[in-house]
Amino acid sequence: MANLVCVRCGETMPVTQPMSFVCPRATIYNRHHSLVLDEQPKLTVRESFNPFIAFRRMLMWASFADALGMSDDQQVDLITVLTGRVKAVDGAGFHFTPLRRADDLSRHLGFSDEGGVWIKDETANVAGSQKARHIFTELLHLMSLEIYGRAPWTFATRPELAIASCGNAAIAAATLAASVNWPINVFVPADASETVLNRLHELDAKVNVSLRTEENPTGDPCVREFRIAVSDGCIPFGVQGPENAWCLDGGRTIGWEIAEQARIKNVAFSRAYVQVGGGAFAANLSQGLATAQPNVKLMAVQTAGCAPLERAWRLAGETGSVRDAGSRWETCMWPWESTPSSIADGILDDETYDWVSVLNQMDATKGRPVVASEDIVRTAWDHGREYTGINVSPTGSAGLAGLVADRRNVRDDENVLVVFSGVLR
Ligand SMILES: Cc1ncc(COP(=O)(O)O)c(C=O)c1O
């Protein structure tokens, strides 16, 4: 069975351990530790439209639930019940999302009939983005502990949940929390959009606005306040690996799903251009896809307004190797100095929290980072909507911006993967 191992200090922990969220050596002041799985499972698919049921035997949660004494049928029942509750709150439940060759966009970008751009469309997923995939395995962990009487709380004494996010992840977390009536604190920046705030209020989330201060000019103030809330007893319910390793479990379903759909459609990808904020999404997609297509180059896309990952890639290469650079955390990764800005505002994380795993995946697949200018981010957003008809947000189409910026390095007959990861609200 796989173990959790810290990319910084090597501390290991069995996946069967309750509340195995952060490395035991991490502190509230030093989160430069991150638990990740030391091996990836073989692709194992069961018949279902729900990815959490179809790929359940691959989840680290399956090993956790087995150890609690839950049978496979009981695991399917819990996923089914929770998905039904999510659907009651959101309108959408978990289901395979479409993967299609975008014919007009491929033509517009000059691809030949042998190649093209393939879009994985997450805009109709739960809460309008891929984020709920990450958080659902955190929910499964908590609910199974509670049901089996192994949690240090009861239904009546549940600690509140907490998340730091500017948009999609906050809405996803608040949606899942509302589905099981679990109180949640959401830490959002001062410029969070009206639409996001309204939805969070509808979902009964406790909204806390976090401000940048003169004592702490860099680093995300929402993350800082979230960490204080967690040290005061809240349960981390977010999408950054160092804050809760369990987000790195369900996040892989997008890669497994693409692997299975690509098998059915008989397409082999050469590259995946994936937008990077905190980095969990790109790392998980690439790990998941690699179970069937191990050589799809991970092209990690950031905007010129905030590109700490590209800096880490360069520094890690200069100081040894880009692989397993966790012990060189301070040398490679620190908050972006200027205030991050872009219309792709969902990927403006000051730090790429899951950078070690993203670097490892780029190294394993012979990929690299791509930084897209703001002009290209905007053009890709316009053309992405125009040529596909998908109501995608600028963050959601930022992977396409990476492809556009890098187009001269891509042959016309390559099949390239892009994820439209979030809906325009
Ligand atoms: C729509 C959308 N796509 C992609 C991302 C990037 O994901 P990650 O922060 O895991 O890198 C985000 C993050 O907020 C997002 O909202």
Ligand SMILES: [Zn+2]
């Ligand atoms: Zn550690």
